[in-house]
Amino acid sequence: MADDKDVLRDVWFGRIPTCFTLYQEEVTEREADPYYLLLPRVSYLTLVTDKVKKHFQKVMKPEDIGEMWFEYEGTPLKWHYPIGLLFDLHASHTALPWSITVHFKDFPEKDLLHCPSNSVIEAHFMSSIKEADALKHKGQVINEMQKKDHKQLWMGLQNDKFDQFWAINRKLMEYPAEEGGFRYIPFRIYQTVSERPFIQKLFRPITAEGQPHTLIDLLKEVSPFAVSQGGGEKKYQVVIHGIEPMLETPVQWLSEHLSYPDNFLHISVIPISTD
Amino acid sequence: QSMSLSITPAQTAVWRKQIFEQLSERTKREVDSFRHYEQAVEQSVWVKKGNM
Numbered sequence: 001m002a003d004d005k006d007v008l009r010d011v012w013f014g015r016i017p018t019c020f021t022l023y024q025e026e027v028t029e030r031e032a033d034p035y036y037l038l039l040p041r042v043s044y045l046t047l048v049t050d051k052v053k054k055h056f057q058k059v060m061k062p063e064d065i066g067e068m069w070f071e072y073e074g075t076p077l078k079w080h081y082p083i084g085l086l087f088d089l090h091a092s093h094t095a096l097p098w099s100i101t102v103h104f105k106d107f108p109e110k111d112l113l114h115c116p117s118n119s120v121i122e123a124h125f126m127s128s129i130k131e132a133d134a135l136k137h138k139g140q141v142i143n144e145m146q147k148k149d150h151k152q153l154w155m156g157l158q159n160d161k162f163d164q165f166w167a168i169n170r171k172l173m174e175y176p177a178e179e180g181g182f183r184y185i186p187f188r189i190y191q192t193v194s195e196r197p198f199i200q201k202l203f204r205p206i207t208a209e210g211q212p213h214t215l216i217d218l219l220k221e222v223s224p225f226a227v228s229q230g231g232g233e234k235k236y237q238v239v240i241h242g243i244e245p246m247l248e249t250p251v252q253w254l255s256e257h258l259s260y261p262d263n264f265l266h267i268s269v270i271p272i273s274t275d
Numbered sequence: 276q277s278m279s280l281s282i283t284p285a286q287t288a289v290w291r292k293q294i295f296e297q298l299s300e301r302t303k304r305e306v307d308s309f310r311h312y313e314q315a316v317e318q319s320v321w322v323k324k325g326n327m
Contacts, residue, residue: 014301017306043316096305241301
């Protein structure tokens with residue numbers, strides 16, 4: 001049987017085949033071919049699309065080039081969400097490759113944060129890791145690390161280096177054996193049908209009686225409609241990294257193995273189409 | 276008689292096995308047919324940047 005550590009590798013090396021197409025109303029000097037890339041699920045759109053930017057800017061005049069942003073079927077894609085989460089949430093029922101439209105004008109100010117440089121992504125990423133560690137260990141592990149360790153986490157993600165990232169990240173996944181898990185589980189639950197961007201609450205990995213909390217316990221507490229059944233039929237899919245873990249899976253194990261590099265479990269609740 | 280809520284090894288194996296299987300299916304679905312695509316991040320030698 002495979003080792004749990006293999007899960008970390010599978011999660012890290014998840015890729016979404018993507019076809020980038022320039023928005024039809026962008027002004028170009030000649031026609032722009034689509035651009036195909038394998039995007040790392042655990043990374044961020046604006047961190048891994050330099051090639052896309054260069055490709056399309058070759059056919060554009062400098063004065064027509066504003067900040068690049070991405071859209072899928074009319075939905076602006078938030079660069080500060082991991083790519084795998086964006087795909088699971090908005091496009092998990094689409095045929096591959098994932099078709100993303102590229103824009104260089106009319107930046108949707110109300111939907112997206114600006115991303116003028118990679119240092120903005122780094123700041124967002126590190127702030128998520130710190131928030132996660134505040135939940136898991138009262139921030140003690142991340143605060144005791146040196147600046148070079150923080151940099152190694154970021155560089156590991158930026159350069160797609162699994163070993164460099166996990167050499168440090170494993171410390172963020174430790175907990176005292178007698179406690180049986182983290183203080184709280186860093187998670188966010190997303191649903192496209194909701195006005196709220198996501199739900200996040202304090203949730204312990206262990207019951208008051210010392211038993212492991214499972215995914216269904218978490219959903220019943222935080223997002224009960226996701227596990228409600230109408231006429232005995234499942235109405236929603238609960239997806240993490242493109243898979244549907246069994247609802248009996250302990251949340252502590254999920255947090256250790258299926259968290260994104262920002263140390264959060266990003267859980268998508270997707271309505272099952274009845275068409 | 277109290278009902279035990281603990282997870283037995285057999286149950287553990289089921290959820291764990293299913294995650295392994297689903298990740299393997301995910302690779303087949305999302306990666307195997309697209310290996311000819313360019314990788315977004317080049318696998319360059321890892322270099323640690325520092326201020327001199």
